[in-house]
Amino acid sequence: MAPDTLSPPPAAEPAITLVDVVKYFDGAGARDTAVVRGVDLSIGEGEFFSLLGPSGCGKTTTLRMIAGFEEPTSGQILLHGRDMVGVPANKRDINMVFQSYALFPHLSVADNVAFGLRRKRVPKDEIRDRVEKILHTVELADKADRRPRQLSGGQQQRVALARALVNRPRALLLDEPLGALDLKLRQSMQLELKRIQREVGITFIYVTHDQAEALTMSDRIAVMNNGLVEQVAPPREVYERPATAFVAGFIGTSNLIGGRLTSVDGDGGTVDLGDGQRLAVPIEDKDHRAGARVEMTVRPEKITLTTGPADTASRVRGTVREVVYLGTSTSYTVDTDAGVEMTVFQPNDGTALVFPERGDTVWLSWAAGHSYLLSTAPAAADTAPVSLTSR
Numbered sequence: 001m002a003p004d005t006l007s008p009p010p011a012a013e014p015a016i017t018l019v020d021v022v023k024y025f026d027g028a029g030a031r032d033t034a035v036v037r038g039v040d041l042s043i044g045e046g047e048f049f050s051l052l053g054p055s056g057c058g059k060t061t062t063l064r065m066i067a068g069f070e071e072p073t074s075g076q077i078l079l080h081g082r083d084m085v086g087v088p089a090n091k092r093d094i095n096m097v098f099q100s101y102a103l104f105p106h107l108s109v110a111d112n113v114a115f116g117l118r119r120k121r122v123p124k125d126e127i128r129d130r131v132e133k134i135l136h137t138v139e140l141a142d143k144a145d146r147r148p149r150q151l152s153g154g155q156q157q158r159v160a161l162a163r164a165l166v167n168r169p170r171a172l173l174l175d176e177p178l179g180a181l182d183l184k185l186r187q188s189m190q191l192e193l194k195r196i197q198r199e200v201g202i203t204f205i206y207v208t209h210d211q212a213e214a215l216t217m218s219d220r221i222a223v224m225n226n227g228l229v230e231q232v233a234p235p236r237e238v239y240e241r242p243a244t245a246f247v248a249g250f251i252g253t254s255n256l257i258g259g260r261l262t263s264v265d266g267d268g269g270t271v272d273l274g275d276g277q278r279l280a281v282p283i284e285d286k287d288h289r290a291g292a293r294v295e296m297t298v299r300p301e302k303i304t305l306t307t308g309p310a311d312t313a314s315r316v317r318g319t320v321r322e323v324v325y326l327g328t329s330t331s332y333t334v335d336t337d338a339g340v341e342m343t344v345f346q347p348n349d350g351t352a353l354v355f356p357e358r359g360d361t362v363w364l365s366w367a368a369g370h371s372y373l374l375s376t377a378p379a380a381a382d383t384a385p386v387s388l389t390s391r
Contacts, residue, residue, distance in 0.1 A: 014042045014043055014045070015043050015044060016041070016042075016043040016171060016205070017077075018039050018076070019075055021040075021076070022072060022073045022074045023035050023058070023073050024073045035061050036058040039224075041232065044219075046201050046202065047203055048206065049206070049218065050205075050222070051205065051206070051222050052209070054209055057227065058227040058228075060176075062224070063173050063205060066173060067092070068087060069089055079092060094171050095165070095171075095173070096174070096175065097160050097172065097174045099175060099180055101148070103156060108145050108146060108147060109144050109145070109148070110135070112163055114127050115163065117130065120167075130166050131144075134165055134166045135162060137165070137199055138161055140155060140162065153185060154185050154188065157178065158192070160177070190213055191216070211250065211252060214235070218234075219234065223246075223250065223251070225250070230247050239252060240299075252299065254298070255299070255303075255343060256297050258293070258294065259271035259279060260292065260293055261288065261294055268280060268282055268313075269281040269283050269294070273337070277315060277338075278313075279371070280313030280368040295373070296374055297374055298314070300342075302366050302367075303342070303366045303370075304364075305344055305364060307362065312365040314366050314367075316342070318361070318364060319334065319361055320332055320333070320334055321334065323357060331344070334362060
């Protein structure tokens with residue numbers, strides 16, 4: 001039997017909207033710290049949307065407020081245009097999947113999936129049809145009669161997904177559901193989750209602290225830090241054009257570079273370090289003038305190592321301090337003449353120009369298009385040195 005698409009009816013408004021959502025938790029007699037601070041989000045119908053950030057950033061609390069397990073201190077949570085604040089969790093057309101599968105060990109796979117439908121007194125024929133279709137979708141139709149203990153961790157996770165999806169919710173919330181799986185199985189399940197989401201066609205909101213997981217599965221990512229959303233964008237944009245220094249450092253490894261413009265020409269500027277060293281900065285704000293402070297980022301894999309200065313927009317000299325073989329690439333830690341270290345990833349595919357060892361002098365170079373401006377500040381009268389940090 002063909003998988004059930006479970007597609008919801010089309011809606012003009014976003015599937016879920018958060019408007020200035022704030023959440024305080026009372027503690028020690030004072031309410032002085034907000035866990036979520038003025039979050040605004042608009043999540044589209046049928047979108048795979050991830051909330052990404054470190055522990056304690058507010059992502060799980062945000063998800064629990066959408067689910068109805070927590071109420072916001074202030075703000076609105078709209079589900080297809082209807083404000084859900086004050087509506088009990090069991091009255092919201094939303095289901096949630098947790099890291100713990102919470103399957104009934106004495107029930108078969110089919111009976112676990114059918115459990116919620118039976119509680120709702122759905123007719124038996126409809127239950128049988130819906131369970132069969134959703135088990136096809138999660139590719140467990142041949143495991144319908146097995147008990148959870150007879151399944152692998154990934155299969156148990158798919159049973160938990162099927163149990164949530166068989167109820168045909170308007171949105172599915174997932175709170176780090178792959179956290180208990182080993183690395184190889186987790187990577188496989190990431191692709192499975194994305195496939196299932198495409199087939200069922202409903203909105204998925206996924207919480208994770210794993211950057212690779214979010215980049216692999218998401219249509220868009222909201223990066224959270226300290227209760228705030230720092231950037232919302234598709235995975236490629238979050239990685240290639242981070243909005244803040246936090247996003248640049250949290251998503252993968254990034255070299256953050258700060259300095260003062262010594263010249264501006266059209267849509268680009270230059271920070272001159274002397275001795276042939278320079279940094280090219282893309283200029284999008286036409287108000288920038290020579291003397292302005294800038295901060296930009298360049299990813300380690302965008303940098304080329306050479307023994308002499310290359311004819312590129314940006315080039316910095318340094319000494320190799322550490323060399324680490326990573327399989328597909330080699331990581332170099334370089335102490336630059338500017339006084340701070342940078343990280344370079346060089347692929348092990350035969351295209352590398354040099355193979356430096358610890359103590360060797362090298363030049364780091366990259367094209368202007370591989371730098372991205374993070375923030376700027378007004379020019380000051382003093383002359384501040386360039387600073388480079390790697391995250």
